[in-house]
Structures are given as structure tokens and as C-alpha cells.
Amino acid sequence: MSAGNSEPHDAAREHVTGRAVYVDDRLATQGELHVAIGLSSIACGELRSLDLDAVRAAPGVVDVLCADDLPHAIDIGPVFPGDPLLVDRHVVHFGQALFAVAASSHAAARRAVQLAKVDYKESTPKLDIAEAIDEENFVRPPHRMARGDADAALASAPHRLSGEMSIGGQEHFYLEGQVTRAEPLEDGGVMLHSSNQNPTETQHLVAEALGVPMHLVHVEVRRMGGGFGGKETQATAPAVLAALFARRHSKVVSCRYSRRDDLLLTGKRHPFLARYDVGFDDDGRILGIRHLLAGQCGHSPDLSDAIVDRAMFHADNAYYLPDVVIDGLRCRSNTVSNTAFRGFGGPQGMLAMETVIDAVAAHLGKDPLDIRQLNLYGPGRDVTPYYQQVTTSSVPVLLDTLARTAQYRERRDAIRRANAANPIVKRGIALTPVKFGISFTVSHLNQAGALLHLYSDGSVLLNHGGTEMGQGLYQKVRQIVALELGMAVERVAVSATRTDKVPNTSPTAASSGSDLNGMAALHAAREIRLRLTEWLQSTQDAETGSVEFVDDTVSYLSPAGPQTMHWPELARAAYLARVPLSATGFYATPDIGYDRATARGRPFYYYACGAAVAEVAIDTLTGETRVLRTDILHDVGRSINPALDLGQIEGGYMQGLGWLTHEELVWDDTGRLLTDGPATYKIPAIGNMPIDFRVSLLADSPNDEATVFHSKAVGEPPLMLAISAFAAIRDAISSLADTPVFVKLDAPATPERVLLACDELRARA
Ligand code: MTE
Ligand code: QUE
Ligand code: MOS
16 A cells, blocks of 8 residues: 555646746846856866956956956865865866856857967876776775675685776756856845755855855755756856856846756766675675775765765675675766766665676576575675664565566576577576665755645645655655645645745755655644644544544534534634644654764665666677666555656666666766767667566555655665666676676676677687
């Protein structure tokens, strides 16, 4: 049973009819200004001179800002400094912001930017992860998680393998690019409309840039056309620029990146270099392992401490690693500073581990699923490398069930026969699990607030700290409030997220938007329900314990007999009786905490799990791949809205498939990003969907922890289900050999890489 119904997204109609208002759809005001940014054309070096005379003189230009024009140095690093708003002297990546122009139109601003005369002293950029490891060129210090004696276990293990894998990054490619519109206020502050996952962080940094207290800066977010982690920290730069110009000219100012500028200016998923050394017994049971996870952070820390940590937290995926060392490195490079992206490092750590499993299976000539099942967390083997006990993993049941329903074993035999008959097109199959830790690993972020108003006509307006980016958070929170009040969903509206309604909000991230804000909203609704109950009992003769809120009606027993009231009646009567009808709600996740100094603790409240079987076909003469069929079984606990959850699972899987099979970021030797538009960067299209796509939710699996209606988070975990397709491609390639062989394949598995791997096997055979 689900907790809530499969209601459509609250703005589904607006989305499909085009009536949904995004930041750039807001009505223009008179004299509005538009910002464009001048980007560096080198990746590394010094600014010798910046001649902006022609820019200032260009038609429509009203103002130009470079670092020297700012009243004080502005650094917009979210956690650590290192992200200057505009380059002062040192250029550290290609496409870095040098100066900004405000003009009467977007086109005029963009044309003016081209007229700058920039003189650089260029130096050789650092672009390589392996080199950064060797030179210990890090943006943050290394971190280690360890248990037992990995070296001893490795030395005494009957089998030992080591290897290396390079894992590509990923561009967010949200449909709506970065944009903020700033309106100056009479009190010296600003009102911002921003496409933003982290309005409080933007409020904070804009206040700092303007030199005003946070109470003069307001950020409103109604919706984003996608965020995917790319608007957690990266939304701040356009917001600060728009705010600065708005204050300087007392005009509304809009800063919207063009797609190319967005691709050059904003951080992406971290590419990783993963190295492993694993020891195991004859059955394939892992005895000892060393993981090295080196993330390419770019030029500054941004969120990389937490991102590489999360990669490390997922380097076990669903498997018990008895003696283990996991090292995480934050490598510096002269590339844009990489940032949060759905999974937040987790996907890279998990892919490294699943690669180890495939290597072990190939070495022993066993089916990878056997190795997976053998190594799962279970009784007596249930403590992670960071010492959290695994009590909430549904992976064992997911693997068993899915292997059966998707007929994994039968299809493997069928594939073997098909491959024997077809020398060119080879098929492959893989079943992989996902166990994803839910909570921000930075503990203080696990909190949320909500503000609920009950109006005298019985309608409810709810505001909370989470942002809507298409995931359906507003609809879920709306349903949670309606369920708690026993009220028809239509009576509840959720208003745009605003820093002046609910303060000090965490970014909408870590898949915890509905866990945190849903619970805060639930607490606010409960408060109103308790006040109404109290009032009915103390003044309306309701018998204690008899008040019920169900089916859009309030009912209770009184000496005169059973009573019922509809919400409009109830709200009106409570208002006349002067019952306060507005309440705040707050929630902080209990019982969690990770001590980084000892690398031990309970970072996660629970785990969200899923499993996928992918069957692929590859053309061994072209390297092209196709997903023939994908079966997913995912655990969302007691779903608040099964339709929205299915959408998240399908979308997440496809985004992961893009990351692992065709999205490839390419930089040239000078550090210039070559894939700077949709023509060269291939995001998944409808034609890349699995031909046969079967997604289901695990039945009867309420969250053991006290989450909202015992639901489980769903936003990020499904992305990692796409590892099944990557593993299936490896499996398909390996069929070119006569004996079991581990195929070394870097991600993404582009046609080039697949073809090279095929050719290598053919040459060996
Ligand atoms: N779904 C859509 N449609 N658009 C998005 O931008 N972002 C993902 C995921 N699903 C995203 C999405 C990411 S990175 C996160 S962390 C979660 O949604 C955030 O929302 P939630 O916490 O409410 O699930
Ligand atoms: C998962 C996440 C985030 C995270 C930790 C996770 C995330 C995020 C931060 C973060 C960390 C420190 C800060 C801050 C944010 O941590 O998205 O502002 O000071 O932003 O495990 O998704
Ligand atoms: Mo999601 S990467 O935590 O915004």
C-alpha cells in the first residue's frame, strides 16, 4: 500500500501547455537591463591587461564591471574560498568570468562583450588526474576510511587483482539555464527571482557582496527547469552580478547565461580516476580491498570535500568489505570547478566497486550475479567501512526477486546461444544493485522548516524550504499536508519558496527534499490539527479523543450526538473563536552524525535501494550500443506518490545511461572545452530509451525509520541503476573471447571505446 495517490504533478498542466512561468518568462519592466559575461580564452595564466573601452562604448551598454570596479574582492566559494566572482589576475580555467556588461538588451550585452581586448601571459594548464595524484596537487586534503588490516588480507588472499578505471564527468544540461532577475528595493536591499536549488546560500552571498544584512535580501524560487545539482552553488554567480547591477542603477536586472556560456562557466560532475587492489577466495568472497578514488575537482574546492566523501561512502555499494582502505583525493586542475550532480560522487564510487565485482567474476569464470550475491551485506557482515551498521538494506530481496521476475539466468543462456550464432552483433546482460545513503553527510544540513496558513474559507497555503526542479516536491508536500489534515488535496496550495517566509534553508539536495520539508510541513499541519482538536474539545463539547479529520470532513461526538463539519465551516468558526490558524513546522533528522576525524559514525538515516537488469546489444564493427530491455525493481518505501516516484526512476536511469554511454566531455590540450553545445555533447534522446522498459516499485516495504509516512527518498538513487547497462556492455564485449575475460572499459562507453575494446579482444583471440 502506498501512503498517497498517484496525483499528477501540481504544475503538470502548466508544464505541457507552456503556461508555467520560469524566471525569464516574468513580465519585462521598463528600462530593464541584461547582463553578459566576458570569458577568458585561456585556461591558465595571468591577465596582463583588460582593455574594455570598446565594450563601454558599444551600443546599448550601460555599465561594465571588472574585479577592479568592485568595492571589495568578492569570493563566492560556498564552503571554502577560491571562487572569485570576476578574475582579479590569475586565470585558472578556460571560460572563466573576467568582466560583466549590463546593457539594454541581452543581444546588445552579448555583442559588446566580444569587443574586449585582453592580453594574457599564458602558462601550461594542468589537466590530468594521474599527474595531480603524483604531484599531490589537491584542492583539499586527502581523507581515508579504513577498517581492519587490508594489506595483510590482500597479501594472504588466494587471489589478488588490481586495476584502474577512468570515469567521465557529466554536464547537467538542465533545459532552463542559469538565470536570476534582481529588483532593487527602497531599503537598499534586493528581491531576486532565481533558478536556484539553494536560495539561502545565494541570499547569504548576495548580502555579503552588497554589504547588507541578510534581512534585506530576498530570494524567491517558484520552479527550475531542472537543477540536478547544478544549481546548488552555481546559481550564485549570476545572482550576485544581477544584484550588483540592480543596486548600481536602481533597475531590474536580468542575468541569464547563454547555453554555451553555461557550459563553459558552470561546474559539472567530477571525472574520477579509480584504482583498486582486491583479494578474494576461490568462491569470490572479498577478503581485503584498497580503493583509491581521485576526483577531478577543477580549480577550487566548491563542494568537493563532501562529493569525494560521498564517493568513498559508496565504494562498498551493497557489499561487505571486511578489511578495507578507501582513500579519497581531491585533485586540482585548470578546468571549471566541478560541483554537485545527481548522486553527488556516489555514482563514481559505486561504479568503481561494481567494476571490481566484474573483475573478480571474470577471474574465477563465474556469473557476476553469484559474486554480487555472495558479497552482500548480511547478518554478521553488516558494518560499513565507516562503521555504520547496515540495518535497512533491501538489496538481498531486490536481487532475488528481480533475478526471478526478469528471468536473468534463463536470458543469460539465451544470450550465450544468440552470441554463438551471431559473429557481429553481440548481446550482454547484467544485474546490479544500488544502495544509496540518505542524509546530507554534513550533519547540520539535515534540517527544514515550513510555514502553514489555514484561511477562513478552509483553504491552506503552505510554504517550505525546498525548491521545485521538476521532481514533484511541491505535489508531494501538498499531499502530505492534505493527508495529515484529512483534507482534499485541492484545498492545499504550495507557494513559491522564499527566504523571507522560511529562513536558513538547506539546499534542496541529497534526495532529502521530501524527507526534510515533508516532515516539517507535516509538523506544521499537525500543530494546526491539534489546535483545532483542542478548541473543539474545550469549547464545542467534543468528547475527548473523538475528533477525526478524514474525507475532507471533521467529525466528533458531542452530548447532542455525532457532529460533522466541512473545512470551510470549521475554519470560519475557528477564526471567529480567535484560534490561531498559522503555524510553523520544523524537522531535524535524528540520530545521525559522521566524525570525519575518526572516519566513523552514522552519516545516513537509512539507505534507499534498487536493482536493475539491463540487456544490451553492441555492434562489434561500429561500437554502437543499444539497450534492448531494462527491468528495474526499486524500493521507495511507502510511496507518497507512486506516479512521481516512477517518473524519478525512469528519468534517473536515463540520465545515468547518458552519463555512462554517450555523454562525453572533451577538452583539448590547452584546456579548452570542445564539447560546448548540443551538437558536440550528446544527451540522451527518446531513441536511447530501452526498447522494453519495465519499472516497478518494491511492494510492502515501509521505511523502518520514522520518515514521512515511512516513505523513502527517490531523487538520486535510480541514476546509479544505469551501471547495469555499463556492466552489460562489458559483458557483451567479453563474448568475443573464448574464455571468460575481464574487459577493461573506461566510462563513458562511447562507440569509440567499445570498438577499441572489441578490437583488442579480437586481436588477442
Ligand atoms: N528530477 C527532475 N525532474 N529535475 C531535477 O533537477 N534533480 C535530482 C532529483 N530529481 C532533479 C530531479 C537531484 S540531483 C536531487 S538531489 C533530487 O531530485 C532533489 O529533489 P528531492 O530531494 O525532492 O528528491
Ligand atoms: C550530499 C549532498 C550534499 C552534501 C552532502 C551530501 C550537498 C551539499 C552539501 C554541502 C556541504 C557543506 C556546505 C554546504 C553544502 O553537502 O548537496 O553548503 O557548507 O550542498 O552527502 O547532496
Ligand atoms: Mo542533488 S546532486 O543532491 O542536487
